[in-house]
Amino acid sequence: MTDLNAETLASERRALLEYVTAVRRALADLRPTEMRATHLPSAMTEIGLIVETTEGAANQIMQAAEEIMGQPLEVPQDAYRELVESRCLSVMEACAFQDLAGQRISKVVEMLLKFENHIGGLAEVLSESGEVEDAPVEQPQPAEGAVYLNGPTAPGEGVDQDEIDRLFS
Amino acid sequence: MAISKDLPILIVDDYKTMLRIVRGLLQQLGFRNIEEATDGASALAMIKERPHSYGLIISDWNMQPVTGLDLLKQVRANAQTAELPFIMVTAEARTENVVAARQAGVNNYIIKPFTQAVLKQKISAVLGEF
Numbered sequence: 001m002t003d004l005n006a007e008t009l010a011s012e013r014r015a016l017l018e019y020v021t022a023v024r025r026a027l028a029d030l031r032p033t034e035m036r037a038t039h040l041p042s043a044m045t046e047i048g049l050i051v052e053t054t055e056g057a058a059n060q061i062m063q064a065a066e067e068i069m070g071q072p073l074e075v076p077q078d079a080y081r082e083l084v085e086s087r088c089l090s091v092m093e094a095c096a097f098q099d100l101a102g103q104r105i106s107k108v109v110e111m112l113l114k115f116e117n118h119i120g121g122l123a124e125v126l127s128e129s130g131e132v133e134d135a136p137v138e139q140p141q142p143a144e145g146a147v148y149l150n151g152p153t154a155p156g157e158g159v160d161q162d163e164i165d166r167l168f169s
Numbered sequence: 170m171a172i173s174k175d176l177p178i179l180i181v182d183d184y185k186t187m188l189r190i191v192r193g194l195l196q197q198l199g200f201r202n203i204e205e206a207t208d209g210a211s212a213l214a215m216i217k218e219r220p221h222s223y224g225l226i227i228s229d230w231n232m233q234p235v236t237g238l239d240l241l242k243q244v245r246a247n248a249q250t251a252e253l254p255f256i257m258v259t260a261e262a263r264t265e266n267v268v269a270a271r272q273a274g275v276n277n278y279i280i281k282p283f284t285q286a287v288l289k290q291k292i293s294a295v296l297g298e299f
Contacts, residue, residue: 056188066193147238147269149231149261152281158262161287164278167267168294 019125030115039111046104053104057097091144132153172224172292174199181205181212181228181240182258187281191227191258194285198292199299210237213243220249225296230259230266238273245274254286254295258283 064087073079179193180199188205195203204223206212209232216223226244230237238259244250256271260281269279277291292297 055184055186059189062186062189062193069197140181147266149236150263151231152260153262159264159267160262161280161283164267164280167271168277 022125022128023122026118026125027122029121035115039115041109043111046108050104051102053100057094060094061091064088064094085137173295174299175202176200176224177204177211177222178201178225178297179204179206179223179226179234180290181207181209181214181237183208183229183232185193187229187258191288194288195227197285208232209237209240212240216244216250220247223253225292226253226255227258228255230257230270233288238270241270241273241275245253256291256295258288261267 068084068087071083075083170288179196180188180195180203182191185207188207192203192205193252204215206215209228210263212226212228215236216226226240228237228240235243237259241255241257244253244255254276255274255279256279257275258281261265262280270278279287279291289299
């Protein structure tokens with residue numbers, strides 16, 4: 001082996017070591033164990049609680065509305081007013097869900113932003129080598145006749161009720 | 170001919186709040202004979218057990234394991250319930266979903282969230298004025 005080859009080899013070895021070290025550092029920054037053990041379960045708990053909170057609030061509001069609507073016509077005016085005021089207060093109290101849900105969502109968003117930063121660091125290290133590309137996304141093949149459910153669409157996506165009405169007219 | 174307020178209606182949704190909302194809206198419209206199922210499988214069992222007991226099904230789509238679309242297909246596949254009026258009430262608002270429901274034989278399609286006026290309009294479109 002010539003001196004030149006040995007020098008090139010040593011240089012490539014150094015570059016490779018630096019690359020592996022950087023990847024390991026970026027992976028360590030991701031804290032995958034902590035992410036799996038703490039952050040993701042915590043995010044899922046928060047989301048579950050959001051569902052629970054909003055459901056509780058919706059039920060409280062509906063309960064109030066049902067009680068008001070269920071009053072017989074012959075209820076004295078004062079009693080009716082007292083009931084309406086008390087149920088209106090209950091509705092206002094229930095609306096606190098927005099604050100609670102907002103705070104929980106902020107916590108989840110914060111966690112996702114942190115994760116995004118770490119993933120960004122890893123992607124930067126990988127893309128610097130110019131050799132690692134994202135794996136192709138596997139598109140699940142739907143069974144014949146199957147339609148995927150995507151849940152509520154964002155504003156501007158999907159069709160609105162008027163368009164559906166035209167389809168059914 | 171006006172439809173009877175005694176029309177037996179089966180509402181299907183895995184969210185109890187939605188069941189409560191739909192029931193409340195139907196009751197405000199004057200309907201008195203409302204039954205509930207909290208998932209597609211239960212609804213299917215109820216319909217199979219009493220195929221002639223319902224005059225209208227109002228179902229959510231996004232339920233597991235039996236979806237609203239599965240329920241619709243099963244209802245249409247059964248000769249005893251093939252003509253049973255079926256309205257889908259769902260947040261699934263993509264064209265392919267609407268087309269799939271239409272092809273499966275849904276009578277009408279309502280996107281969540283919706284108002285009582287929309288519900289009334291769709292029931293009228295399927296069953297006639299009331």
